[in-house]
Amino acid sequence: MITMHPSFEMLRPGKKFPTVWCPGCGHGIVQGAIIRAVQKLGIPRDQMVMVSGIGCSSRMPVYVDFNSLHTAHGRAIAFATGVKLHNPKLHVIVITGDGDALAIGGNHFIHAARRNVELTVILLNNNIYGMTGGQYSPTTPIGKRASTAPYGTAERDFDPCALAVAAGAVFAARGTVFGVVELEKMIQQALAKRGFALVEALSPCPTLYGRLNREGNAVKMIQWQKENTINAKAAAKLPPEKTAGKIITGVFHDAEVTPYTEVYQGIIDKAQGQKQ
Amino acid sequence: MSADIRLLQGNEACAEGAIYAGCDFFGGYPITPSTEVAEEMARLLPRHGGKFIQMEDEIAGIATMLGAGAAGAKAMTATSGPGFSLMMELLGYGCMAEIPAVIVNVQRAGPSTGLPTKGAQADMMQARWGTHGDHPAIALCPSSVAESFSLTVKSFNLAERFRMPVQLMLDEFIGHLREKVTIPAPGELEVYTHPRPSVAPGEYRHFGDGTSVGGAYAAMGTGYRFNITGLTHDPMGFPTGRTDEIRWKMDRLRAKTDDHLPELVDVEREFLDDAEVVLFAYGGGARTAQEAVRLARARGIKAGLLRPRIVWPFPDQTVADALAKAKAMLVVELNQGQLIGEVRRVNQGGTKVVPVLRYDGEIITPDELMTAVEANR
Amino acid sequence: MKDKHQIRLSGSGGQGMITAGVILAEAAGVHDGKNVVQSQSYGPEARGGASKAEVIISDQEIFFPKATAIDILLAMTQEAWDRYSDDLREGGLAVVDSFYVKAAGRPNVHALPLSQSAREEVGIEIVANFIALAAIAELTGVVSKAALEKAMLARVPRGTEDKNRKALEIGYRLARGAKG
Structure with missing residues (x-):
C-alpha cells in the first residue's frame, strides 16, 4: 500500500516541484530536517513564518506550506526582525546562505544576534555562491577555487557560529547533511529557544564547489563530511593532532537571555504607565 | 473637549499624524534632518502599544518596516538623502511585493553628504525613478506643519488602499519649521485600513482578487498562508517565468496609479x-x-x-x-x-x-x- | 499696532536662543491665539558659534516663514550682532546684552544687563534668554506676559520654576527702566 510521506503535509500543494536545487544538492536534506523538527514540536503551520534572502537556499520558502517571505539579498534577518517584533506570537525561521548571511547581510546577522531577536536562523553553508554560478563566499576556505577565484581565494573564511556567539546569540550549533539526524535535533533545539538561535548546516554543492575544486560527486562530498567532521564532545576527548584540520560540529553555545520582544514589551508597559 | 492646539515642528507633526493614522510600527535609522520623526515615534509608539526599532542602517530600517508590513502592521520609516539612496532597492521590493508602508524623506541638499542641516527638494525624481524597474510611485509634499500631519495620514490611507509604499517627501524647511497645529479629533480625518479577506483559506490568492487597489489582503498568522517574493510572481505569489503571468503582474502594478488618476490628484x-x-x-x-x-x-x-x-x-x-x-x-x-x-x-x-x-x-x-x-x- | 512682527533672537550656541524662540512662538501662538511660525539656524553652529531663532507673529496667515525685515532683534553676543543685525528694518527695535555687545550707532537699541543680571540676581547665566524675552514683551507687547510665563513653565525642567519666574521679573524691570 502506498502512503503519503508525513513531510508532505508541510509542503505546498501544486506546481512548485521539483525544486530549483541541483541533483546532489544538500539543501533538500536540510529542508526535510526543518519540516520534521517543526512537526515534532507541533507548531501550527499558521504560526510558522519562513523568511529568506537571495540564493539557492533562500528558495526554500516557496516549497513549505508556511507563511513565507522571500526577500532581497542579505536582508532576510532585517525583514524577519520586523515580522517578529510586530507579531511576537509567530515562529520565525530565517533561511539564508553563506553569502546572504555573512557577506551582504553580515551587519544584520550580528545586530539581530546582539538584540537577541527570537529568530531561528538556519544558515545553509555550501561555501560558494551557487545561484550566480560559483563565486567565492565568506566561507570559501582560503586557497579553494571559485569562478571569481580561478587561482584559489586569497581570503580567510568566517566561522559563522563563533561570529554569532560573539555577537550575542543564545544558541549556536553546526551540523551536516551527512549527520541529518543530529542536524534535525539541533534545529528542534533552536526552534524551542527564545532568542537568536543559529544552526549552521553544512550542505554540499557538487555542481559548483565540488566541480571547481575536484571534490567529486554528491556521494563523495557527503562521504567527505563524514570523514572530516568531529562532534565537539568527542573532539574534547581527543588529542589536538587528531582534530587538526577537522570541522567541529555540535552545539557550541546554549544560554538563557531575555528575548528582545519580551524586553520591548517591558518598554511598552513602562511607556503606558507614564501615559497621562 | 477643547481643541488640541500645539506648536509642533513639521517632523513632530508627521509622527503625530502617523499615530493618528494607526501606524503601529516604525523601523529606521537616525539621519539629519529627519531624526525628530524617529525620536517622536520612539516616544509615542509604545504608548499606543506599537513597536519602534532603531536598526543598524537604513537598508535594515526599510527591510524591517516591510517585514512588519508584510506581517500586517501599518508600518513606517523616515530618512533623508543618503539614507533614501540606501533604501532604493527595497522601495522596489515594496512595490513588487505590494506591501503598504510609508517612507518619509525629509529632503536635504545633496548629492552625497551635501548639506546635512540645510533643506532642498532635490530627491523628487529619485522618488519617482530611484528604484530599478518599472513601478508605480505615489509621493506627497507638505507645505506646512499642519499638512505634515494631514498628508502623513493621507499617505497611510493611500498605502493601505493602493497596497504599496507611499513616499512622504518633506523637506528640511517644513521638517524643522514650527507652526501652530490643531490636532484633529479622532474621526475628524478619514483613516482607511484595508479589508481582510473573508474567503475560505483554500481559495485565498494573495495577489489575485482581480484588483490591486482597494482589495482585501491577509496578515500573517490569520489562517491565510501565502508566499511573498521580490521575484515576478503569479496571483498566488509564486515565482513565474511565463510571459502572460509576467505581463499580468506588471500591468497590475502599473494600473495602481494609471487607472486611478482622479483620486490621486490633490492640487x-x-x-x-x-x-x-x-x-x-x-x-x-x-x-x-x-x-x-x-x-x-x-x-x-x-x-x-x-x-x-x-x-x-x-x-x-x-x-x-x-x-x-x-x-x-x-x-x-x-x-x-x-x-x-x-x-x-x-x-x-x-x-x-x-x-x-x-x-x-x-x-x-x-x-x-x-x-x-x-x-x- | 502692526499686525505682523518679525523677530530674530540671536546669540551663541548654548545661550538658549532656540528654546527662547520656541517659547515665544508657543506663547504667542498657542496661548495668545496668534498665527506664528518659528525657525532656526540648525546644525553645528547650534553648538557654539552664532545661533539664531526666528519667530514671526501675525494676526494674518503667514506664508513665507523666514524673517526678511526684522522688527525686533535680540543680540546676546557681539558676533551675533555683527552677523544678524543687517536685516533690522528702519525703525526696528533691538535689545542687546550690555556686557557682551557694543552696538553703537543705531537708534532704538536697548542695551540691557541681561547676562549680568542673570549671574548676579539669579546666580546662573543660562536664564539670560528668559530675561531677554521678558524685556521684549515689556518693550513691544508682541506677547502677553501671562502667555509668556505659561509657555516658559511648560518647557523648563521641574524644580527650576522659581528661578525662571524671577528671570521674567528681572526682564520686565530692566525694560521698564529702559523705557524711562
Whole structure:
C-alpha cells in the first residue's frame, strides 16, 4: 500500500516541484530536517513564518506550506526582525546562505544576534555562491577555487557560529547533511529557544564547489563530511593532532537571555504607565 | 473637549499624524534632518502599544518596516538623502511585493553628504525613478506643519488602499519649521485600513482578487498562508517565468496609479481663474510662492498658484489646463530643475515655462520670486 | 499696532536662543491665539558659534516663514550682532546684552544687563534668554506676559520654576527702566 510521506503535509500543494536545487544538492536534506523538527514540536503551520534572502537556499520558502517571505539579498534577518517584533506570537525561521548571511547581510546577522531577536536562523553553508554560478563566499576556505577565484581565494573564511556567539546569540550549533539526524535535533533545539538561535548546516554543492575544486560527486562530498567532521564532545576527548584540520560540529553555545520582544514589551508597559 | 492646539515642528507633526493614522510600527535609522520623526515615534509608539526599532542602517530600517508590513502592521520609516539612496532597492521590493508602508524623506541638499542641516527638494525624481524597474510611485509634499500631519495620514490611507509604499517627501524647511497645529479629533480625518479577506483559506490568492487597489489582503498568522517574493510572481505569489503571468503582474502594478488618476490628484489652486502668470510650487518652496502670488495681486499682476500636494503621479491634466490658459508658468523648485521637466512634458502649447530655482540650502525669498514674476508678467 | 512682527533672537550656541524662540512662538501662538511660525539656524553652529531663532507673529496667515525685515532683534553676543543685525528694518527695535555687545550707532537699541543680571540676581547665566524675552514683551507687547510665563513653565525642567519666574521679573524691570 502506498502512503503519503508525513513531510508532505508541510509542503505546498501544486506546481512548485521539483525544486530549483541541483541533483546532489544538500539543501533538500536540510529542508526535510526543518519540516520534521517543526512537526515534532507541533507548531501550527499558521504560526510558522519562513523568511529568506537571495540564493539557492533562500528558495526554500516557496516549497513549505508556511507563511513565507522571500526577500532581497542579505536582508532576510532585517525583514524577519520586523515580522517578529510586530507579531511576537509567530515562529520565525530565517533561511539564508553563506553569502546572504555573512557577506551582504553580515551587519544584520550580528545586530539581530546582539538584540537577541527570537529568530531561528538556519544558515545553509555550501561555501560558494551557487545561484550566480560559483563565486567565492565568506566561507570559501582560503586557497579553494571559485569562478571569481580561478587561482584559489586569497581570503580567510568566517566561522559563522563563533561570529554569532560573539555577537550575542543564545544558541549556536553546526551540523551536516551527512549527520541529518543530529542536524534535525539541533534545529528542534533552536526552534524551542527564545532568542537568536543559529544552526549552521553544512550542505554540499557538487555542481559548483565540488566541480571547481575536484571534490567529486554528491556521494563523495557527503562521504567527505563524514570523514572530516568531529562532534565537539568527542573532539574534547581527543588529542589536538587528531582534530587538526577537522570541522567541529555540535552545539557550541546554549544560554538563557531575555528575548528582545519580551524586553520591548517591558518598554511598552513602562511607556503606558507614564501615559497621562 | 477643547481643541488640541500645539506648536509642533513639521517632523513632530508627521509622527503625530502617523499615530493618528494607526501606524503601529516604525523601523529606521537616525539621519539629519529627519531624526525628530524617529525620536517622536520612539516616544509615542509604545504608548499606543506599537513597536519602534532603531536598526543598524537604513537598508535594515526599510527591510524591517516591510517585514512588519508584510506581517500586517501599518508600518513606517523616515530618512533623508543618503539614507533614501540606501533604501532604493527595497522601495522596489515594496512595490513588487505590494506591501503598504510609508517612507518619509525629509529632503536635504545633496548629492552625497551635501548639506546635512540645510533643506532642498532635490530627491523628487529619485522618488519617482530611484528604484530599478518599472513601478508605480505615489509621493506627497507638505507645505506646512499642519499638512505634515494631514498628508502623513493621507499617505497611510493611500498605502493601505493602493497596497504599496507611499513616499512622504518633506523637506528640511517644513521638517524643522514650527507652526501652530490643531490636532484633529479622532474621526475628524478619514483613516482607511484595508479589508481582510473573508474567503475560505483554500481559495485565498494573495495577489489575485482581480484588483490591486482597494482589495482585501491577509496578515500573517490569520489562517491565510501565502508566499511573498521580490521575484515576478503569479496571483498566488509564486515565482513565474511565463510571459502572460509576467505581463499580468506588471500591468497590475502599473494600473495602481494609471487607472486611478482622479483620486490621486490633490492640487491647491489659488487665483487661477484669470491668471496669466502661474506659479507652480510644492513643499517648502511653495511658501514663497504663496506669499508672492499675493504680493503680485496687490501690484495688479494677474498671478495664480498651482500647488500639488500629491506630486507623483504627476497631475498632468491639471497642469496642462493651467498651462493652456497662462502666458507663463514659473516653476519654483529648491533644486536645479526636476519637476520642471514634467511641466515641459505636458506643455502642449506655446506657454513659456520658466525655472525659478535655488539650490544653496536656502529657500527662495519673495523678492527673488517677484523679480521673476515681474519679468514674465 | 502692526499686525505682523518679525523677530530674530540671536546669540551663541548654548545661550538658549532656540528654546527662547520656541517659547515665544508657543506663547504667542498657542496661548495668545496668534498665527506664528518659528525657525532656526540648525546644525553645528547650534553648538557654539552664532545661533539664531526666528519667530514671526501675525494676526494674518503667514506664508513665507523666514524673517526678511526684522522688527525686533535680540543680540546676546557681539558676533551675533555683527552677523544678524543687517536685516533690522528702519525703525526696528533691538535689545542687546550690555556686557557682551557694543552696538553703537543705531537708534532704538536697548542695551540691557541681561547676562549680568542673570549671574548676579539669579546666580546662573543660562536664564539670560528668559530675561531677554521678558524685556521684549515689556518693550513691544508682541506677547502677553501671562502667555509668556505659561509657555516658559511648560518647557523648563521641574524644580527650576522659581528661578525662571524671577528671570521674567528681572526682564520686565530692566525694560521698564529702559523705557524711562
